Amino acid sequence: MFDMKKVSIEWGGKTLTLETGRVARQADGAVLATLGETVVLCAVTAARSIKEGQDFFPLTVHYQEKYSAAGRIPGGFFKRERGATEKETLVSRLIDRPIRPLFPENFFNEINVIAQVLSYDGENEPDMLAMVAASAALTLSGVPFMGPIGAARVGYVDGEYILNPTDEQVAAGDLDLVVAGTNDAVMMVESEAKELSEEVMLGAVMFAHRGFQPVIEGIIKLAEQAAKEPWELSAEIDRSATKAKLKDAIGADLAAAYKITNKAERQNAINEARAKARDLFADEDAAERIASLKLVKKLEAEIVRQAILKDGQRIDGRDTKTVRPIEAMVGFLPRTHGSALFTRGETQAICTTTLGTKDAEQMIDGLGGLNYQHFMLHYNFPPYSVGEVGRFGAPGRREVGHGKLAWRALHPVLPSKEDFPYTIRVLSDITESNGSSSMATVCGGSLSMMDAGVPLKRPVSGIAMGLILEGKDFAVISDILGDEDHLGDMDFKVAGTSEGITSLQMDIKIAGITEEIMKIALAQANEGRAHILGEMAKALDHTREELSAHAPRIETIQIDKSKIREVIGTGGKVIREIVAETGAKVDIDDEGVIKISSSDVSQIEAAKKWILGIVEEAEVGKIYTGKVVNLVDFGAFVNFMGGKDGLVHVSEIRNERVEKVADVLSEGQEVKVKVLEIDPRGKVRLSMRVVDQETGAELEDTRPPREPREDRGPRGGRDDGRGPRRDGGRDRGPRRDGDRDRGPRRDGGERGDRGPRRERGERSEGGNDDGPAPEFAPAFLTRDDD
Incomplete structure (x- = not known):
């Protein structure tokens, strides 16, 4: 019934299986990828026609984690998978970035790539498997995809690279790096590192590239068995005459415009040239008008790229290595716990740091269960930052991705929770943008945390590098502008301290770059990062000794675990009373670690004294x-x-x-x-x-x-043959043999011949009458x- 095809390969000491023909058979391409007991299904569908007037490539990638994959039921009210989580958004971008450049320039058909995690074993991460499955499904689908690509994760433990490490190995090591690429070039890099050198980072990238070659070979073997017929693309129309016409009409105008250093003025001049081009083809049909506008963009790219390659002259007049002027200041906002205003050329970010207690941690629910994040970085990019009118609201995929990049850059230099028991939130609001606002966020975020008193290991700076590649000629440029990003071939972002790299991200718009280019880019980025660190140090070169007066203070004490119950009290009565009476927040964990927090030191001392009084x-x-x-x-x-x-x-x-x-x-x-x-x-x-x-x-x-008490001698009234009271010699007869003549006990009768009882307080002669x-x-x- 099923025409199933399957390929299995050894990959990093494990078996990777790619299967097609049994599931999702109505999709253009569908692959079930299995590694260990982790299974990901990726299905690709493509529209056969395009909308009239469409001049862009509508590729959409969705990555979704099914809670059933880990044997869990989603939390919350609805008990089903809802909108994309942050991780799902980031993995969707991770898949999108290396495959997008591998479609033809004139291909505008809509494509959906949907990857779903169906089984998760807790050991083999599904994100890499989803990238492999997406590459395989696209290769089988018949769409004009110039792949396949492979992908791999690399760890670095005790000086050794590890291919596809486990979460435990990543946590124990110094590197978490993801690389995707073709068989001869790297297309995408995403990483977090603990201040590693350029040599170690480059070695990790190339180790990953070698590591995913078997995956590419496996996809090709599967395609040889099950690939659909490739789509026939319409022949590309020769528009050399149109291009020449445009160059004669607006070439000089564009060249003059791209020599204007001010962004707003330059953009106005470029728009005037574009308007002239539209008027030139106003009487042509829709297809010709669209084609002419695309040729204008090509003409712009040629002007910018040739000026850099031949003359070493950039749009704003800089050479290839110079960083734009930097102005940094801290304490920019009066009531925040820490703040910084970082400006580099026409890119600007207001970064604030807020310190909170444990109850402010972010709870994250995923396939691995609940976990809590004590460091958050949120990035906002309002439309006014580029002088435009646009949507303003919840963050999109781009904002989530840029925020995570800055998070990865700063996370390695944070103090441990034991040394600094605060929840930290960094907020970056981009107020101007003309090139690498994410790296401005890294610089401003580092300064704002130091301003707040967060004891970072070292300050972190970041820089965005670009690439112009024409045949064998290339130029690596530092601190790229927005236009250089759009018209160039690479977006290469590097962040780190004076001791090494903490984050590396690379996106390629061409078929990939070589090891030589990456080596040059890393060395040049090192120089730029050092310069930026020096400019940041003029504002603040160390963490402030004291926390902001507006920040809460947290004091940690350790008690014996056997005393936890006494501090909490029955039903939490004691700890609630401590909080109510002192005004301080009190958190206690199962190990007996107590965190007392308040913005008033006297409240902390009162609560601490109370707790120590209970346990001491x-x-x-x-x-x-x-x-x-x-x-x-x-x-x-x-x-x-x-x-x-x-x-x-x-x-x-x-x-x-x-x-x-x-x-x-x-x-x-x-x-x-x-x-x-x-x-x-x-x-x-x-x-x-x-x-x-x-x-x-x-x-x-x-x-x-x-004075010592006098010896009062033997008590009176006991000279009856019974002997002293304390020598056990009472002659009272056996106690349990029933020989006592005491009479019935409960019927009111006489109890032996003992006479009436003395009144209370009456003692025999010679006794104490107290x-x-x-x-x-x-x-x-x-x-x-x-």
Whole structure:
């Protein structure tokens, strides 16, 4: 029934299987890719016709993770997959970037690439598998795709590269790098690194390129068995005459326009030349008008590219290595925890840093379950930043991607959560844009975090590199403008510190670049990054010693895990009381790590003192500050150390006699007490009279020591042959044999011949006549002989 084709290859020590013909057979191309127990289905469909007047390539890539793939039910109210998550958006871009340049320039048919994760084993990441499946499906579909491409992830642990590492290996290593490309060139790079050198990064890129060659070979083998007939493309029309006509009419105008250094003025001059071209072909049909506009763009590209290749002259007059003027300032906004205004040429970003507590962490739900992110970076690109009218609202794919690039650049230099237990949010608002606003975000974000007091390992700067490639001639240019990005062949972004690279991203608009070009670009970027770091240092070259006055303070303490229950209390009663009384936030984890936070240091100290009072043990001889919580006839109970109670006996309140406790003390009164004794049952005896109630200093005990009690001899009334009371010689007869002549116990009859009971308090001759014993007294309470 199924005409199924399958290819299996060994890839990084595991078996990769590519299968087609069994699932999604109505799509133009569909491939089921399996690695371990991770399975991704990618289906490709393409429209057979294009809309009239369409002059762009509508390629759309969707990557979706099915929660059932990991045996999970989605959280939230709807219990089904909804809009794309941040990860799904980023992986969609990851697939799109290397395949888009491999379609013909004049191909405008709409294409959908949909990759869905159907099974996830928790070890083999589905993003790389989705890229491979998309490449294979496009290769089988018959659309004019100049692939296939391969893709691989690379880790770097103990000086060794690892192909397709696990999450654990990536976390333990210094690199997370993704590379995609054809069999002879690299098309796309995305990475995060822990300050690695240019040599190590370039080696990782080339290691990945070699590593995915078997994947490309496997896709070709599958295509030989199952590829559909390639589409026939209409022959390209010779428009050399039209191009010559345009060059004569507006060539000089465009050349003059691209020598204007100011972006707004240059754009106005270019628009005037374009308007002249439209008027020139106003009487032609729609196809000819569209073609003429595309030729205008080609003419612009030729002018810019030739000026750079032949003369080394760029649009704004710079040479290929010069970075535009930079102005940086910190403390730009008065009430934020940290802020910076970073301006490089006509690109500008306002970056702010906000510090929060653990409850501000971002909860992320995915195939691997819930996890919490304590560092967030959000990038906004409003239309006014490029002088345009456009949509303003929720971030699109571009904003998500640029924000993640800046996140990767800054993440490696952050302090650990143990050293800096804050949730950090960096917000970048682009207010002007003419080239690499994402790298401006890196620079401004680094400055704003240092302004907020975040102890970064080192400042981070970023730069965008470009490429002009014509045959064997090429030029690498530093700090590219927007026009150079649009008209060039490469967007190569590098971020890092003085010690090494923290992030590398590359997108190629041609069939790929060589190792030689990448090596030159990395070296030139290093020079540019160093220059930018120097300019940033003029504003702030180190992290501020103190946090912003508006930022919350967090203090961390560690308690024994056995004490966690005491701090929380029954149903959370104790911890709620601490928060309510002190005003500080208190978070406690299962390991006994407690984080106390507040913008008021006194609130933190109060909560800390309370908690330590609960978990610490009182020390005999130590002086504490406490609060009277209850008055009784024989003294006062005092709460100290937050969770301890002890008794100050009436004789320990003052050195002179106290007739009535209430005349001296009142409930809620703060007192200073010394611990005199802790009995085996944990009851605490306190003293106020030996402590100066003003200063808390210990006073000399001037009270004379008690006289030893006289031996009162044997108790009276026991000279009846029973012997002393404590020697066990009572002659009372056997206890359990029933011989006692006591009479029935419950019927009211006589109990033996013992005579009437004495009244309470009556003692036999010679005994103590002290009256009745008190109804309640602490076990350690002794009689005051004074």
